[in-house]
Amino acid sequence: MKKLLIVLAFAGVSMCSMAQDADPVQKYSVATNSFWSNWFIQVGADWNAWYSGQEHGMDLEKSPFKDFRSGPGAAVAIGKWFTPGLGLRTKLQGIWGKSVNDDVNAGNFNKYWILNEHILFNLSNMLLGYNPNRVWNFIPFAGGGVGRTMTHNLYAMGLSAGILNEFNVSRHVAINLELGWNRYEGDLDGNENVGRPNRGWDSHDNNLYGEVGLTFNLGRATWDKTPDVDAIKALSQSQIDALNAQLNDANAENARLKEMLANQKPAESVKEFVTTPVSVFFNLNKTNIASKKDLVNVEAVAKYAKENDRKLVVNGYADSATGKPDHNQWLSEKRAETVANELVNMGVSRDNITTKGNGGVDELSPISFNRRATVEVAE
Known part of the structure; x- marks a missing residue:
């Protein structure tokens, strides 16, 4: 009886093992562990x-x-x-x-x-x-x-x-x-x-x-999947393409505003500056301006303010999707201050500049567009 039980036990385990379905998972490389x-x-x-x-x-x-x-x-x-x-x-x-x-x-x-x-x-x-x-x-x-x-x-x-x-x-x-x-x-x-x-x-x-x-x-008993280099390259390229598209849009807007300033009458220019804030963009969690090209439009506003002795309002923003509220508030204030300093460098009196931090917002899409500061002529 003992022989029979042992033989049946071995046979049962072998049958259960062979009956297990092959794992329907895609093969992939793993990273070497320590x-x-x-x-x-x-x-x-x-x-x-x-x-x-x-x-x-x-x-x-x-x-x-x-x-x-x-x-x-x-x-x-x-x-x-x-x-x-x-x-x-x-x-x-x-x-x-x-x-x-x-x-x-x-x-x-x-x-x-x-x-x-x-x-x-x-x-x-x-x-x-x-x-x-x-x-x-x-x-x-x-x-x-x-x-x-x-x-x-x-x-x-x-x-x-x-x-x-x-x-x-x-x-x-x-x-x-x-x-x-x-x-x-x-x-x-x-x-x-x-x-x-x-x-x-x-x-x-x-x-x-x-x-x-x-x-x-x-300790650790598993293996990590090796990063998919091709997928990372594809993701990086898509991000580059998106940034290029944003840059092209910004350049087109700059050209439009320059043309508008050159062709409009002073009264029309005043109305446009009052109603259309000029945006300056920042990278994630940064207080330095992402691209100096954004300052082209700011220079036009600064020039108008100096010539007409007008006051300027600078509003800073962060995106609410990242960071805690307290940090986003600080970040928005710092971004407004950064743009105000640029206006001072352009010859605008600091007494004619008002800054305000608006914390994290989700007004624009994509999210990165919310990481900005705006400049407009005070009413």
Whole structure:
């Protein structure tokens, strides 16, 4: 019954894993994380079976669930993912094993440990693209290391390979199902392979195991998408195009006003200045004028004010979509003061200039047009 339950459990998990739909996400590149990101710790319990080099020719039962060749074990590992598809893991496992000499094997227990370094290949991320919300990750691994039988005080070198299945419970915890094979020199079970033929499978001690455990991701466990350079370039170009369009509109308006001033009679000019404020624009959160070309129209107003001894009103504004009200009020006052100083530089008496900060507004579209100061002749 025990054999049947274990086999059914493995089969059920495999069927559930394979039934999971491939993630319908578009593949994209990820940015490299810092060295201290994407570390993990694993703990697990396993059922391991030994196929010793000494049993060659004995025609023993091969089932990994026979008492004379199997027993429980434990494992702990620490590792790091360097990319979503490639990682390294240092794994320590062992404690209880069997030295297989016959099908009775009475008292032939062997305490041991195996320390392996594994290269991990997350094929789910490699083939389907990185997806932080993926539930199942299929991770083959391979490596090698050193082992020791504590019962017989012997050491051995060997290789290791297997498949790790991770089922994510949360961003930092996953359930593991691992199947592995450790192939070590013939004395890891305490019996050196003396006088036995060295051929194929029987030339080494083989340890097969099935393991259930948990993975705990430490710190940051995700990967950021690499910025889309083409999209950024396209966005920058669209912004440049929009600024060029604004500049062209401003130049056209400047030309219109110059023509108007040249052709209109003084009375008509006075009316136009009174009813049409001249705007000067600013960049986001700035108090210096964005373009000196905006001062062309201001010079015309300054000239009129000086020649006719008229007073000027300067109103400052900020856009209400950004910044807090208190900051926008200060920003609007500073912008009005900046334009007033320009008028003084043009020869207008400071006594004839009134400034006012109007805080954040949303009168104009696009938002950037609200970042301005206006100059007009006082009524």
